[in-house]
Amino acid sequence: METLVTLESFIRSAQSSSFSAAARTLGLTPAAVSQNVARLETNLGVRLFQRSTRGLTLTEPGQRLLREASSGLDVLQTAIANVAMTAGQPAGMLKVSMSPAFGQNFVLPLLGDFFTRYPGIVPDWHFDNRPVDIINEGFDAAIGGGFELPTGLAARELARAHIIAVAAPSYVAKIKPPRKPADLKDFDGILMRSPHNGRIRTWPLRNRAGEQVAVEMRPRMLLNDPEACTNCAVMGLGITFTATLNALPHLQAGRLVRLLPDWYADIGPISIYYAGHKQLPAKTRVFVDFIIDSFKRQGLAKQLSAS
Incomplete structure (x- = not known):
């Protein structure tokens, strides 16, 4: 055998x-x-x-x-x-992938409550900006956007991923703030280069009336990491487009201000992904339920919405 x-x-x-x-x-x-x-x-x-x-x-x-x-x-x-339960509780190593900004700002703060409820589970959390192959790489779950959903995977939406224009108050004080998306072409752009294909990322903006426009900015610098783009904007080096999940802590602290508040790009859902078979391990099932419940109780989907 x-x-x-x-x-x-x-x-x-x-x-x-x-x-x-x-x-x-x-x-x-x-x-x-x-x-x-x-x-x-x-x-x-x-x-x-x-x-x-x-x-x-x-x-x-x-x-x-x-x-x-x-x-x-x-x-x-x-x-x-x-x-393999400890005192009737789910137990074992829990391997989860999530983006660094999302994990550190929105998931790590939940650890205390999670440990109190499930002391037998040991988080093995990987902070990465790439969509992982959950099955072949041995992950129990992943949180993020841009995942393909092959047979055998399930997904539960947590929030929408919205992109907004932001800059530091020190930079805004030096310019005439843009009133419409076309005005952005006159300012220093902190632009994002895709780490996957090397192309400069652009997002068509839309407003609450349903209008949609393409946006161009003069490149002041090119970076391939969303958190780096956000941090350069905090330093007052220009305007960047970043996800609300990256910008929210800086907006709340006053380190960034949102420009063109009526305009944003919706790039899809932020979801939690896991194996979809019925015999889901208890440690994974309780983690998925815990994350979904925590997001609902704290109203995080509303906080991350740019609309």
């Missing part, structure tokens, strides 16, 4: 086509994952992977084993996680 660790080493390696990637997900060394897979191949008497310098390719027996064993592994892991 194969052990859970050998089967999981095979399945995670097959999903990522890499022993190294599987090792990161499992918290093992690449050598240990490779040995687990080799042990499984020996016990089954078949080769599961074709190995090359370019990575791993499943053989026909490997494809069949992945197809038949992966769903069973998920069910077993969920059953084990739900049994």
Whole structure:
């Protein structure tokens, strides 16, 4: 009978086509994952992977084993996680991805209440501006926008992601504030370059009447991180377009002011994503419910709305 660790080493390696990637997900060394897979191949008497310098390719027996064993592994892991409870409470490591600004400003402040309610859960939170592959990278959940929703994932919307124009009071004091989006072309723009494709990001603005316009600004600087753009605006270096989740703490503290308050861009939902199967681990289920309930109680969706 194969052990859970050998089967999981095979399945995670097959999903990522890499022993190294599987090792990161499992918290093992690449050598240990490779040995687990080799042990499984020996016990089954078949080769599961074709190995090359370019990575791993499943053989026909490997494809069949992945197809038949992966769903069973998920069910077993969920059953084990739900049994491994501390004093009847959900327990275990909770691996979640979220953007740095969102996580630090809106999720970390909830930790105290979460620990009080679920002392057996250990947060393993990753702050990253990229949409992660929840299944293949071994995450229990992710919070953000721009995720594809393949089969097997579920999503619950927390708020809308709105983009607004902001600048520091010191910068605004030196200019004649813009009255319409077209006026922005005359000012110093702190522009965002996409870290994924290198293009300068632009957002069509709309107002409450439903009008929509494209906006151009003179580039004063180009950055590839939204928090960096926001911080440069706080320094009084120009005007930037940033998400309300990045700007809100600075707006509340008076370090930034919103320009063109009737105009904003809606770039989609901020959602919490998780595996959609019925046997969701208790630690993940209570985390999802906790985040949704906390956002509702604190009215965070309204605070993040630019409309």
